[in-house]
Amino acid sequence: xxxxxxxxPGGRPFTRIYLNVMLWFVGRAxxxxxxxxxxxxxxFAQLPEGFTFTLTAAPDGPSMVVSKDETGRVTYLGRxxxxxxxxxxxxxxxxxxLFLLFTFRESTATATARDRLYVEGSLAEACAVVRILDIxxxxxxxxxxxxxxVKRYPRWSFKRHAWDRTLVLLRTVLGV
Amino acid sequence: MRLPDYYEYxxxxxxxxxxxVLEEIPALLARLHAGRPMIITDPGVAAAGLLDVVTGALxxxxxxxAVADAVPPDSDLQAVSRLxxxxxxxxxxxxxxxxxGSVMDTAKGVNVLVSEGGEDLLxxxxxxxxxxxxxxxxxxxxxxxxxxxxxxxxVIADHENNRKIPFxxxxxxxxxxxxxxxxxxxxxxxxxxxxxxxxxxxxVEAYTCLAKNPVSDACALEAISLIAGNxxxxxxxxxxxxxxxxxxxxxxxxxxxxxNAMVGMVHTLGHSVGxxxxxxxxxxxxxxxxxxxxxxxxxxxxxxxxxxYALAGEAEFIRTxxxxxxxxxxxxxxxxxxxxxxxxxxxxxxxxxxxxDRDGKALVPRGKLADIARVAQGDASIFYNPEExxxxxxxxxxxxAWAGLPLDPQRIKRG
Amino acid sequence: xxxxxxFEFFCPAKTASGFKALxxxxxxxxxxxxxxxxxxxxxxxxxxxxxxxxAKAFRTxxxxxxxxxxxxxxxxxxxxxxxxxxYLDRGFDAILALGSGPTVDLAKVVNIAxxxxxxxxxxxxxxxxxxxxxxPLVFIPAGSGxxxxxxxxxxxxxxxxxxxxxxxxxxxxxxxxIGDPAPMRIVSGAMAALTHAAxxxxxxxxxxxxxxxxxxxxxxxxAHLLDVVRAVMAPKGKMARLxxxxxxKKDRLALVNAACMAGYVYANTxxxxxxxxxxxxxxxxxxxxxxxxxxxxxxALEYHAHRQGRDLSRIxxxxxxxxxxxxTPAGQRFxxxxxxxxxxxxxxxxxxxxxxxxxLEDAGLTRNALEAVAQSVAAQDPDEDLARACRTILEHxxxxxxxxx
Numbered sequence: 001x002x003x004x005x006x007x008x009p010g011g012r013p014f015t016r017i018y019l020n021v022m023l024w025f026v027g028r029a030x031x032x033x034x035x036x037x038x039x040x041x042x043x044f045a046q047l048p049e050g051f052t053f054t055l056t057a058a059p060d061g062p063s064m065v066v067s068k069d070e071t072g073r074v075t076y077l078g079r080x081x082x083x084x085x086x087x088x089x090x091x092x093x094x095x096x097x098l099f100l101l102f103t104f105r106e107s108t109a110t111a112t113a114r115d116r117l118y119v120e121g122s123l124a125e126a127c128a129v130v131r132i133l134d135i136x137x138x139x140x141x142x143x144x145x146x147x148x149x150v151k152r153y154p155r156w157s158f159k160r161h162a163w164d165r166t167l168v169l170l171r172t173v174l175g176v
Numbered sequence: 177m178r179l180p181d182y183y184e185y186x187x188x189x190x191x192x193x194x195x196x197v198l199e200e201i202p203a204l205l206a207r208l209h210a211g212r213p214m215i216i217t218d219p220g221v222a223a224a225g226l227l228d229v230v231t232g233a234l235x236x237x238x239x240x241x242a243v244a245d246a247v248p249p250d251s252d253l254q255a256v257s258r259l260x261x262x263x264x265x266x267x268x269x270x271x272x273x274x275x276x277g278s279v280m281d282t283a284k285g286v287n288v289l290v291s292e293g294g295e296d297l298l299x300x301x302x303x304x305x306x307x308x309x310x311x312x313x314x315x316x317x318x319x320x321x322x323x324x325x326x327x328x329x330x331v332i333a334d335h336e337n338n339r340k341i342p343f344x345x346x347x348x349x350x351x352x353x354x355x356x357x358x359x360x361x362x363x364x365x366x367x368x369x370x371x372x373x374x375x376x377x378x379x380v381e382a383y384t385c386l387a388k389n390p391v392s393d394a395c396a397l398e399a400i401s402l403i404a405g406n407x408x409x410x411x412x413x414x415x416x417x418x419x420x421x422x423x424x425x426x427x428x429x430x431x432x433x434x435x436n437a438m439v440g441m442v443h444t445l446g447h448s449v450g451x452x453x454x455x456x457x458x459x460x461x462x463x464x465x466x467x468x469x470x471x472x473x474x475x476x477x478x479x480x481x482x483x484x485y486a487l488a489g490e491a492e493f494i495r496t497x498x499x500x501x502x503x504x505x506x507x508x509x510x511x512x513x514x515x516x517x518x519x520x521x522x523x524x525x526x527x528x529x530x531x532x533d534r535d536g537k538a539l540v541p542r543g544k545l546a547d548i549a550r551v552a553q554g555d556a557s558i559f560y561n562p563e564e565x566x567x568x569x570x571x572x573x574x575x576x577a578w579a580g581l582p583l584d585p586q587r588i589k590r591g
Numbered sequence: 592x593x594x595x596x597x598f599e600f601f602c603p604a605k606t607a608s609g610f611k612a613l614x615x616x617x618x619x620x621x622x623x624x625x626x627x628x629x630x631x632x633x634x635x636x637x638x639x640x641x642x643x644x645x646a647k648a649f650r651t652x653x654x655x656x657x658x659x660x661x662x663x664x665x666x667x668x669x670x671x672x673x674x675x676x677x678y679l680d681r682g683f684d685a686i687l688a689l690g691s692g693p694t695v696d697l698a699k700v701v702n703i704a705x706x707x708x709x710x711x712x713x714x715x716x717x718x719x720x721x722x723x724x725x726x727p728l729v730f731i732p733a734g735s736g737x738x739x740x741x742x743x744x745x746x747x748x749x750x751x752x753x754x755x756x757x758x759x760x761x762x763x764x765x766x767x768x769i770g771d772p773a774p775m776r777i778v779s780g781a782m783a784a785l786t787h788a789a790x791x792x793x794x795x796x797x798x799x800x801x802x803x804x805x806x807x808x809x810x811x812x813x814a815h816l817l818d819v820v821r822a823v824m825a826p827k828g829k830m831a832r833l834x835x836x837x838x839x840k841k842d843r844l845a846l847v848n849a850a851c852m853a854g855y856v857y858a859n860t861x862x863x864x865x866x867x868x869x870x871x872x873x874x875x876x877x878x879x880x881x882x883x884x885x886x887x888x889x890x891a892l893e894y895h896a897h898r899q900g901r902d903l904s905r906i907x908x909x910x911x912x913x914x915x916x917x918x919t920p921a922g923q924r925f926x927x928x929x930x931x932x933x934x935x936x937x938x939x940x941x942x943x944x945x946x947x948x949x950x951l952e953d954a955g956l957t958r959n960a961l962e963a964v965a966q967s968v969a970a971q972d973p974d975e976d977l978a979r980a981c982r983t984i985l986e987h988x989x990x991x992x993x994x995x996x
Contacts, residue, residue: 003634003661004677007642009649016651058618059653091303095651096614112559113386113438114182115607115615120302123342124554131553152564152591177810177912179845182609187602191800194597207722307624309724346605346622390848391606394803402799421594425799485913494917 015099019062020079022102023055025172027064027076029136032171034074036164040135043128044074052077053088053121053129057098076175088121088129104141107149108133139168183389187432188346189315189326193355193425195417198233201272201314204352205238208312210270212241214263216283217274219246221318229358230274230316241268247275251282252333253297253341260289270312273350274359276371277322277457280315284330284348287313297332298341306345315350318359320424321371321458323378323431325353355428357421365411366523368423369516370458372407375399375427376509377442377461380483381468382433384476385440385560392437395429400486402426407512411519440561442468445574448552453540455531462513463528466506467573468561470583474590475562477502484508506582527580545574564591593797600800601755602855604730604741608764608848613645616687616729617652619761623727625685629657629678631698632689635770636660641689641733644767657683662694667748668712674701675709685727688759689768691736691780699745699757702728712750721754730759732847734769735776737783737881738808741854758858764847766840774823775879778816778939778947781846782885783866784853785812789888790863791856793895793903801859804852806909811849813910813931815842820942864968865891868981871967878954883988886951889932890987893994894980896925904928929993950991961985 033040044051049070056063065077065084077084092098097116100106108130111117119126137149138156147153192200205213217227222245234240244259263271263286271290273283288300291310300306315325330343363371379396382388402422410419445467446460469480481501485493487508496504516524525531528540540548549570552558558565565573569589576583607615620628636642637660649656659674677683678701688698703711706725715721730740743757788808791801822839862870865887872887873880895901904924908916910931919927939947948954951961965985969978987994 004657004659007646007649007656007658009646009652009654009656012650057651059651061651093618094614096611096648100611109386109559114180115184115387116182118303119556122339123556127554127556127558130559150564150591151562152589155589177807177814177909179811179841179848180609182607182612184605184607184615186605188605190599190601190603192597192599194595197597209722304621390807391804391852394807395800398799398803418593425594429799429803482913485917490917493913 012095015095016062019057019095019098019102023062023064023079024076026055026133026136026140027066027078028175029140029168029172030066030132031074031076031175032168033132033136033139034068036167036171037135037139037160040132043132044068045072047125047128048087051087051125052084053090053125054086055090055133057092057095061092061095061098086121088119088126090117090119090126090129092117104145104148107151109151139165140172177390177393180389183387185389185391185436186346187326187436188349190352191326191355191428192352193421193428195357195421197354198230198316198356198358199237201234201354202238204314204354205270205312208270208351210312212239212268213270213272213314214242214244214259214266214268215240215272215274216247216259216279216286217243217245218249218276218279221245221275221279224362226318226359226362227274230272242266247279247282249278250333251278251285252335254335256282256285256289256297256332257295259286263290270314272314272316274316274318276317276319277324280317280322280324280350281330281332283313283315284350285332285343287311288343288348297343298334301341301343303344306347308347310347313350315353316359317353317355317424317427319363319371320360320368320420320427321374323375323427323434325350325355326428326431327435329435353428355421355424357417357424360420360424361415361417363414365414366520368411368414369407369520369524370456370462371427372403372410372423373462373465373513373516374458375423375430376403377446377465378430378434378439379403379426380465380509381439381442382430382437383483384469384472384479384562385438386562387436387438387560388479389437392433396433396437397483397486399426399429399433400483402429404487404512408515408519411516438560439557440468441471441558441565441573443557444552444555444561444565445548445570445577447555447557448548449528449540452544452548452551453531455539459525459531462516463525463531464573464577466509466513467577467583469502469506469509471565471569471573471588472562473502474588480505528574528578529580540578542578545571545578548574563588594799595796598796598798598800600798600859602758602804602858603755604759604855605761606764606851607761609844610766612763612765613648613767616645616763617649617654619763620654620685620727620729623685623760625727626654627657627681627683628654628685628687628729629659629681629683630687630689631662631674631694631701632658632660633662633694634660636689636733639770641768641770645687645689645731657681662690662697664693666693666697670697671700671704671712671747675704678705685729687729687731688740689731690733691740695730695736695740696745696747699728700747700750700752702726703745703752703757715752715754716750718753721752721756723756725756727760729761729763731763731765731768732851733772734843734847735772735780736847736850737780738787738850738852738854739783739857741851742858744858755858758855762851764844764851766844769840769843769847774820774943775946777819777823777843777846778943779879779881780850781812781816783881784808784846784850786863786865786869786881786884786888787857788812788849788853789892789906790866791860792909793892793901793906794860794863795901798860801856805856808849808853808856809906809909810912811845811852813935815845815849817935817938817942818842819846820939824942824944863891864894864980864984867968867971868964868985871964872951872954872956874967875960878951878956882948883951883954883956885936886948886954887984887988889929889936890984890994892932893929893987894984897994897996898980898983907931933993951985951989952991956989958989961989
């Protein structure tokens with residue numbers, strides 16, 4: 001059996017670091033937007049107390065967890081808090097899918113249409129999570145990039161575009 | 177014929193269709209090493225005499241282990257567990273599901289329990305929860321609409337917690353779909369219209385929404401031309417065997433298309449109208465279909481225009497200038513609804529405002545539209561719709577569909 | 592369309608095609624309850640970097656891969672025996688068959704043995720003798736197959752197996768796997784696909800399910816084959832080749848899709864005359880059966896249309912698309928379709944510097960050999976009409992003469 005060999009494929013350390021940074025950023029931005037943006041506030045208000053969701057890649061890719069506590073406060077809980085029950089889990093089928101998402105080559109809608117993303121938990125709540133992610137992406141990304149990430153770039157007031165965006169970015173960095 | 181950057185297509189169900197194919201079920205089961213099936217169906221199917229047709233076709237050829245004919249319209253966890261126990265007690269080794277969507281979903285749930293063991297279906301929710309082949313499942317559709325004989329989803333109600341639980345796995349797919357024209361021969365005209373429009377809607381949305389792929393496209397086009405070519409004929413002449421087979425085949429093809437390409441806003445809204453106001457699914461689909469095409473036309477007008485060939489035939493396709501074909505497709509679907517309205521003695525409603533229950537009471541009061549729009553925001557099919565829809569957009573479409581007015585293009589926000 | 596009184600269709604394969612398709616493999620294997628895949632392929636797959644690409648796609652999956660890349664042109668039952676031991680000893684639970692024709696056939700044969708007992712290799716020969724589902728088998732096309740890899744067939748030496756259980760569970764088509772085979776192999780694969788699909792599309796009993804797949808195969812071959820051959824053959828500078836690379840990848844991806852679709856059709860419909868005659872013409876070894884099929888196809892279709900009076904004009908639609916189909920008057924459609932087919936054949940002849948034959952005579956067959964070919968097909972079905980049909984089709988294909996009314 002000279003022609004046989006075994007391959008143990010390596011990991012992707014740099015991609016992993018990149019994705020962890022991006023997810024940290026987005027997680028903190030959701031937390032910030034939930035305190036600043038009226039639409040995100042509204043979305044979270046309709047979700048149940050203790051609502052927790054995660055975005056991750058199979059089988060053990062980078063992830064982020066965001067939760068709303070009993071007082072309605074939304075917090076980014078980090079990468080993978082132990083034993084936190086999840087209401088919604090958005091999973092990319094592979095890390096490459098998450099990488100495509102966070103290099104803005106595929107939007108959530110495209111990833112879904114290409115069978116790269118699946119949802120576990122309540123679908124209605126997952127829809128709310130995707131709407132929140134869309135708004136957060138509009139805050140974080142410059143318009144030409146954000147247009148690729150959402151189906152329809154929203155028409156926001158100047159105040160929301162300028163003032164709220166500045167505050168969301170500040171809050172994201174400072175974590176307040 | 178466009179090849180998308182990436183697509184997946186899968187339909188593992190063996191399809192056997194024809195005028196007298198029920199008789200082949202024993203042989204099909206034998207190939208799956210099964211010989212003692214349990215038949216699962218609902219009271220409506222039994223009352224229509226269809227169960228007798230099935231048992232008549234099977235008798236002498238196979239030992240029927242059990243017959244369960246009391247599946248409720250929205251089957252729940254208790255019903256599934258109860259049927260699974262019967263299956264075990266009677267020593268069955270396969271399931272024959274005879275019915276529409278609800279029966280199919282129930283049978284898929286029962287199959288999980290009898291194959292995996294245990295009492296708790298909830299243990300098998302979530303992606304990848306099912307790991308191996310289940311017991312042989314033969315699906316015999318009786319509605320020519322839902323396509324659930326070829327879909328990998330089962331929705332089971334959990335009445336205790338007031339929720340519906342979706343189960344998704346390739347292992348839920350039936351092994352064989354036996355599409356026999358005798359099963360739909362006695363459907364009343366308005367149900368024929370509803371279910372065929374449901375199938376049409378599957379095909380049209382599969383062809384025009386985001387997850388389309390070449391195989392689903394081909395199935396969708398074939399389904400549309402079979403429906404367009406046979407529906408009115410069958411409504412006017414219910415005993416038309418070839419027409420019935422064509423509609424049943426179309427429903428299966430449409431099921432193959434949409435279970436891979438998924439569906440968009442017509443289903444987003446239709447599911448919600450159904451959930452809030454208890455309107456039959458096919459009725460919602462028929463009314464809302466033209467609006468879905470109108471709303472997305474700036475994004476998928478080319479695809480919508482291509483449907484004109486399948487819907488209206490070659491002459492009309494050639495006659496219509498290319499930039500007007502999408503509009504003409506919408507007009508054709510509206511005309512089909514109108515024709516069905518007339519052919520069924522007005523039992524096929526054209527607008528949401530026209531939908532009535534048996535006592536003639538309006539089922540969709542205008543005041544409920546806001547509730548419907550809110551519920552619609554939580555329907556996952558919205559992901560696959562080409563254009564974004566916020567709650568105001570949903571309400572705008574619902575208002576138009578309620579009154580039966582075309583959408584105002586000025587009010588569609590283009591992304 | 593009036594449907595026949597009874598029809599069936601079965602395609603248990605899942606198709607995944609396009610950008611980053613390989614990355615879906617670990618998850619798809621998981622869904623088939625497999626965690627230890629063994630790649631079975633030929634040495635070129637390692638040499639040209641395909642195996643390494645698969646390994647790259649499996650990074651972060653947590654799975655390890657077994658690779659056997661020693662399938663040579665004369666691999667036979669010895670290799671099957673070795674792979675049987677390897678699979679069981681090392682606890683593999685799925686096969687990734689990477690390549691085309693013979694490699695995939697061998698992988699399928701190994702799968703019969705490892706999914707049951709070694710004796711099954713004898714017991715299951717012939718038609719429909721495999722009575723249980725086999726272990727997961729994934730087919731990864733390398734771009735030079737005919738599509739029969741996707742059908743329920745496998746042959747090795749003088750053994751043949753035919754069963755729907757041999758259809759792969761998953762067909763993963765990734766542009767990175769599509770290698771750089773000789774143009775002749777591309778043409779030959781495409782012609783086989785086109786012939787199977789076209790003959791299924793116009794088979795006397797219309798079949799809505801098989802037709803859906805068949806029209807895709809026809810459309811993709813007609814739209815992309817010439818572009819592929821042109822790009823591969825053109826003696827261009829490096830830069831121009833680079834610029835062509837992207838569209839070439841897309842065109843070739845479409846051809847591989849066509850072959851797979853044709854394979855699914857092949858598994859569900861009876862062989863047509865062009866396919867059977869082409870197969871028979873190739874039996875001697877000097878003629879490529881797939882190229883012979885391509886030559887025979889228009890003649891066989893013309894025989895059905897002009898001598899048997901069947902209306903086959905609808906075949907123009909998948910060939911040229913809806914728009915041009917509608918623009919062609921009904922009475923000209925069949926002729927236009929045959930024109931497209933012959934145009935394709937003639938262009939290929941020129942582009943490949945006469946390597947792709949236009950007639951059976953070009954292909955190296957002698958007129959005297961025709962009778963034997965006709966006989967071998969007609970003998971399958973003792974019917975005087977069939978023998979006459981075979982002779983007529985062969986003679987016209989030999990001369991390159993259209994068959995008229």
